[in-house]
Amino acid sequence: MTSIDRLFRSWLRYYGPQGWWPADDPFEVMVGALLVQRTSWSNAAQAIARLKARRILSSECLAGIAEVELQSIVEPAGFYRVKAHRLTRLAGFVENEGGVGTLGALPSGALRQKLLSVDGIGPETADAILLYAFERPAVVVDAYLRRILVRMHERWQAVTDDQIRREVSTRLDSADVLNEFHALAVAHGKSVCRSEPSCGNCCIRASCVTGLATAATR
DNA sequence: CACCAGGGTGGTT
């Protein structure tokens, strides 16, 4: 039985604090969460910088801007047609809900449900927004975490995302810890080889990341 | 050249 708790401390000791999420306010986190889908952060950050340069990175502005214009602005992030449309819908949602302040007053369960009703916000993005925009103790289950867990123990192969969320949250409860946990999972996921399990050493032994092994298995 | 990046949606079997 591997301890998620020990894995987290190993990552933190090896990689250090990741400083997520790089944003000035909750709405910027929401926008970034949509822009970064299947996209490198550097590309998403370019789109965010262009929004900021035009001073339209707010729900009020984005709800009113022409979608074709928004497309040209967020173009560096890729998938710019769907993303412009989703940003427009997101802004309308936030305005309709009375702003991020009103949303922030909702309990996490209700807020998650509302977020999932927005076009382009699925489970992973909803939990990322809960965690990084609203500082709720949400577990973000992404492809990196799934792969890492499967490589550590075969039992994770058949475990659903919902089960992963609950199992992780029993070990890591605070928003601050879960904040680092997801960011570190991404950092570690990028470091280890991405080839199939054939490697057999990924994530828990030294052949992928020197020094992590002894920390993770201690 | 192929492959990937801090996913989600809609359609098909």
Add this chain to the structure above:
DNA sequence: AACCACCATGGT
């Protein structure tokens, strides 16, 4: 329920 194509730019 499991799979699939699609969205599209920028970096290795």
